[in-house]
Amino acid sequence: MNLKEITVFADGDSSKVKTWSNVPYFFTHELMARGIKINRVNTGPNICLHSFFERRLFCIWKFFSRNSVFHFERTGLHYWLTQRKIKQATRDFPRTDAWLFMNFSFYNKYSDKPSFLFCDWTFEYLIRERLGRKPDLLEWRYIKKQNKAIDKAAIVISLFPKIANLMQVHHPRAKISHLHTNVVNSFYKENLNADEILSAKENSTSLLFIGDIKYIEGARLLLAAYVILKKYDPKITLHIIGLESQDFDKIPSGVTCYGYLDKEDESACKKYYDLMMSAKVFINPTPLWAGYSSTIEAMFFYNPIVIAPYDDFIDTFGESPSFAAYTKKSDVPALAFSIRRILQSPDYRQLCMDAHQAVEDYTWENYIDKFLHKISELYGSAASAEL
Numbered sequence: 001m002n003l004k005e006i007t008v009f010a011d012g013d014s015s016k017v018k019t020w021s022n023v024p025y026f027f028t029h030e031l032m033a034r035g036i037k038i039n040r041v042n043t044g045p046n047i048c049l050h051s052f053f054e055r056r057l058f059c060i061w062k063f064f065s066r067n068s069v070f071h072f073e074r075t076g077l078h079y080w081l082t083q084r085k086i087k088q089a090t091r092d093f094p095r096t097d098a099w100l101f102m103n104f105s106f107y108n109k110y111s112d113k114p115s116f117l118f119c120d121w122t123f124e125y126l127i128r129e130r131l132g133r134k135p136d137l138l139e140w141r142y143i144k145k146q147n148k149a150i151d152k153a154a155i156v157i158s159l160f161p162k163i164a165n166l167m168q169v170h171h172p173r174a175k176i177s178h179l180h181t182n183v184v185n186s187f188y189k190e191n192l193n194a195d196e197i198l199s200a201k202e203n204s205t206s207l208l209f210i211g212d213i214k215y216i217e218g219a220r221l222l223l224a225a226y227v228i229l230k231k232y233d234p235k236i237t238l239h240i241i242g243l244e245s246q247d248f249d250k251i252p253s254g255v256t257c258y259g260y261l262d263k264e265d266e267s268a269c270k271k272y273y274d275l276m277m278s279a280k281v282f283i284n285p286t287p288l289w290a291g292y293s294s295t296i297e298a299m300f301f302y303n304p305i306v307i308a309p310y311d312d313f314i315d316t317f318g319e320s321p322s323f324a325a326y327t328k329k330s331d332v333p334a335l336a337f338s339i340r341r342i343l344q345s346p347d348y349r350q351l352c353m354d355a356h357q358a359v360e361d362y363t364w365e366n367y368i369d370k371f372l373h374k375i376s377e378l379y380g381s382a383a384s385a386e387l
Contacts, residue, residue: 114154208279218286
């Protein structure tokens with residue numbers, strides 16, 4: 001099997017940085033760097049249909065299933081429209097060697113070429129493990145469709161080991177894997193000068209939070225802890241990326257909200273990494289999920305971290321990593337104490353180095369090497385562009 005051309009399906013434009021935390025962008029660019037031709041298919045929802053469903057029909061369904069997450073992209077209509085796109089892509093790209101889906105919901109039933117599925121977690125995992133409840137009627141229908149795609153795919157890869165293991169239990173005949181590594185989605189193009197960065201951090205009084213509206217609970221907890229910290233050190237500042245000041249009832253002095261910093265914009269990208277490298281500590285105390293991607297990126301840039309513990313992070317980095325402090329849910333004084341402990345640590349420089357070393361091999365080059373090797377294991381050939 002010569003892997004020279006892959007057709008990629010993503011919920012958005014896979015050539016754009018904004019799509020799914022930059023993952024399709026980096027994934028496809030690294031494949032292209034190996035000489036593999038990439039065809040792109042946007043399977044994102046129709047904007048008008050999405051808007052109508054969310055504003056009208058979803059509100060009605062929420063009356064019957066209050067906590068439902070059955071949004072438009074999980075409806076039968078969106079499923080049918082996506083199947084049409086897959087069928088059209090089969091006609092448009094007859095020379096493709098494989099179909100790569102950036103989700104666990106679809107495979108190409110119209111082709112004898114293999115379908116590869118790549119994502120973080122399943123819809124069922126989201127509901128049962130993250131939301132802590134059973135799926136409702138409509139959610140369960142979508143789960144069945146996703147289960148079929150997983151069973152039919154040639155290879156299924158999850159970003160997280162725990163989820164890959166759970167999926168294998170539910171799909172014993174499917175080829176499900178975790179690649180025993182992860183990736184830092186960094187757009188920083190210069191070489192890192194460790195001594196320069198560490199010296200700046202040692203003299204810093206800056207706290208950093210990264211997260212959009214999904215992480216507003218964690219941001220509010222941090223603001224409350226910041227007020228406590230300010231009493232001990234009036235010079236301390238807090239920088240929030242991903243949220244606007246109007247997202248909060250009140251912003252204390254010394255807090256700056258930047259909103260979304262688009263890394264495709266040169267000045268916004270520079271601001272993002274200036275904040276990342278000048279921060280004293282990275283903090284996201286959002287319960288259940290503290291933004292894995294931004295957390296490991298912060299670690300790559302020598303930031304000790306304070307986060308709410310969650311399984312996927314603990315499974316990778318352990319119960320008590322030197323560079324991290326795990327916070328208790330909604331305990332503001334404890335959060336402030338954890339932050340202050342890192343700020344005053346006599347081993348602060350070593351914490352920074354430990355954070356970086358934990359993820360320094362999390363490059364897209366290494367990840368795609370493992371991805372191609374996994375395919376080679378299936379097809380019994382060399383892991384390269386000529387697979």
